Amino acid sequence: MNKVKHKILRSYITSSGKIPFLEWLNNLKDPHTRLRIRRRLDRLELGNLGDCKSVGEGVLELRFSFGPGYRIYFAELDNIIAILLCGGNKSSQKKDIKIAKLYWQDLKERSNE
Template sequence: MTEVREYLDTQGNSPYAKWFDRLNVAAAVKVAAAVHRMEQGNFSNVKGVGAGVYEYRIDVGPGYRIYFGKDGDRLVILLAGGTKKRQDADISAAKVHWRDYKRRKRQEVQCGSDERFQGYHSGACPTGFGISQGLAARGG
């Protein structure tokens, strides 16, 4: 089983959610089904697009795409979504989000978030490295 979460920018916004929320009902159902397949470990429609970012292709309508990064073997971070028409711009944005996620995660690990662990610096480091707590709101 794979856990799927959304990348959050520094203001707590999800670029993936912003895209998903604009989809029509039929497209949203197809995209939610694709996310569910990822949760089940099915990555058959996935290809790497560089810099640790992957593209899940949904061959319906305008060719929907879900862009994500893998944080280990069991965590997927949804970075953005789009269509084949805007593919290059969407991939570029997803790569920026993935770099930001990794940078903030590294910072969180270096600073520590619990005073019981080495590296904890009370108040000296920002908290949270940019993932949602789940996908329940979008049916994932």
């Protein structure tokens, strides 16, 4: 029997101190939407990835089946810590994936300094 591995969630912080994921989440107009996304993050913390796929270079995409197809991009450290990189929706998916990969690369480079 496989034991569920809980995750520790952290948000990526840019070198200038911005937190892109929280900025995106806080800019969502509908409080019910924000609540649904936060509940999904609660499940992620419990190790339940749900509808999730790799988009390459170590970045994963959590997909939501409501609204405009919300997405959250994150990366994992040691299969324990999930770094929330940014969020978006289906219409901005390609751009968001590129940005998430840049954020992940930046974090790895700054961690090695």
